[in-house]
Amino acid sequence: MSTEEKVANHYTRGSLETAILQTLADNGRDIDNLRIRDLAGVDEFHLGRHAATVDLARDLDLSVGLRLADIGSGLGGPARHFADTYGCVVSGIDLTEEFVQVANSLTARCGLAEQVSFQQGSALSLPFESGSFDRATLIHVGMNIEDKAKLFAEIRRILKPGGRFGLYEVMQMRDGALPFPMPWAMDPETSFVRSPDVYRRLLDEAGLVVELEQDRSALAIRLAHEARAKAAAGGARDQGFRALMGPKAGERSNNVNTSVEGGLLAPIEMIAKAV
Numbered sequence: 001m002s003t004e005e006k007v008a009n010h011y012t013r014g015s016l017e018t019a020i021l022q023t024l025a026d027n028g029r030d031i032d033n034l035r036i037r038d039l040a041g042v043d044e045f046h047l048g049r050h051a052a053t054v055d056l057a058r059d060l061d062l063s064v065g066l067r068l069a070d071i072g073s074g075l076g077g078p079a080r081h082f083a084d085t086y087g088c089v090v091s092g093i094d095l096t097e098e099f100v101q102v103a104n105s106l107t108a109r110c111g112l113a114e115q116v117s118f119q120q121g122s123a124l125s126l127p128f129e130s131g132s133f134d135r136a137t138l139i140h141v142g143m144n145i146e147d148k149a150k151l152f153a154e155i156r157r158i159l160k161p162g163g164r165f166g167l168y169e170v171m172q173m174r175d176g177a178l179p180f181p182m183p184w185a186m187d188p189e190t191s192f193v194r195s196p197d198v199y200r201r202l203l204d205e206a207g208l209v210v211e212l213e214q215d216r217s218a219l220a221i222r223l224a225h226e227a228r229a230k231a232a233a234g235g236a237r238d239q240g241f242r243a244l245m246g247p248k249a250g251e252r253s254n255n256v257n258t259s260v261e262g263g264l265l266a267p268i269e270m271i272a273k274a275v
Contacts (some may be wrong), residue, residue: 004122006190007144011096013246017105020075036080043077043106045183046140047220047260047267052168053078056137059212059271060166062086066134069093069158071123072141076103076116083115088135092118093126124150126137128158133161138167140267143184146192148199152206159274165208168216170256171196171268178264179255180265181248196268208272215269217260224257 003007013019020042021031029038044050056078062068064087070079073092082088094100103118121127123138123145136155145151155165170184172193187190200210259265 003144003146003190006122008095010190011246012098012187014098014167016098017102020102020106032109033111034106036084036110037109039075039077039080039106043075043080045074045077046168047170047223047256048168048216049223050077050081051219051223052216052267052269053139055083055216056139056166056168056269057082057086059214059269060135060137060164062088062135065089067091067124067132068135068137069128069133069155071126071136073103073118073140073153074099074139075240076107076118076138078137079103079116079118080107080110080112083112084110088115090116091128091133092116093123094118094119095122098170111254124154126154126158130157131160133158133160134163134165136165138165138169140168140170140184142167142169142199143182143193144190148192148194148202149205152202152208156206156208156274160272163270163274164211165203165274166269167199167200167272168269170265171199173263173266176264179259180254182256183252186248193265196270199268199270203270203272207275209275210270210272212269212271214269216269217263220257220260220267222252224261 024031066088067088068082068088070090070092073079073094079090079092083090097120098120100120102212107113107116136159172195180187
């Protein structure tokens with residue numbers, strides 16, 4: 001089995017849409033006419049959640065009509081935000097067929113199918129024409145991709161000159177062994193976390209010049225503390241997110257949160273310009 005097949009299997013649940021829709025219905029949502037905010041908590045599978053997506057979109061200087069490629073689009077939460085808030089036309093791609101199916105279904109239920117679409121495919125061989133996008137995003141995806149040089153070369157290929165690439169990745173900030181399981185991998189076999197220095201160098205070699213870099217650890221830590229406080233006070237668990245996370249959800253969340261609080265890992269945002 002290839003690394004990409006192992007990664008896709010890692011994220012496949014088999015009944016994810018049913019679990020999400022049941023949770024929404026139990027919370028009194030009209031599942032045939034969803035609003036984007038109804039999906040808060042389940043469709044953005046990254047540290048910082050929606051707040052991090054909002055900041056990334058702002059830093060990318062999005063506007064109406066821009067074509068944006070969301071690489072590793074997951075359940076489509078960021079893509080729907082880009083389209084609904086800024087009027088972008090978004091094409092998402094993800095390795096996991098179930099994620100693609102659920103993303104398209106949720107997008108249709110939100111009335112955004114004409115602006116946002118998703119397809120199954122590899123980030124290392126993007127099914128898009130060269131120079132066809134104004135913007136591209138990569139949100140918590142590179143941790144599963146070993147060949148980041150090829151990844152960034154593909155992203156540069158599909159961007160127009162002067163286009164911008166926004167990535168938001170978990171990066172390693174100092175030496176040390178990662179505690180597994182993590183949200184993106186149960187063991188080191190499919191985990192390829194790298195330092196900001198490696199990202200900067202590979203981006204530059206691909207023709208993508210970093211213009212902005214931010215460590216978003218403070219946001220991630222604050223949200224983790226708020227979630228723990230809510231749980232300690234007897235607040236309801238986010239069943240949709242637990243369904244998305246899958247086996248050992250609590251342990252995986254604790255491992256990444258502890259690593260960020262300890263300075264071993266950090267969620268880093270970079271904005272790079274295609275030259």
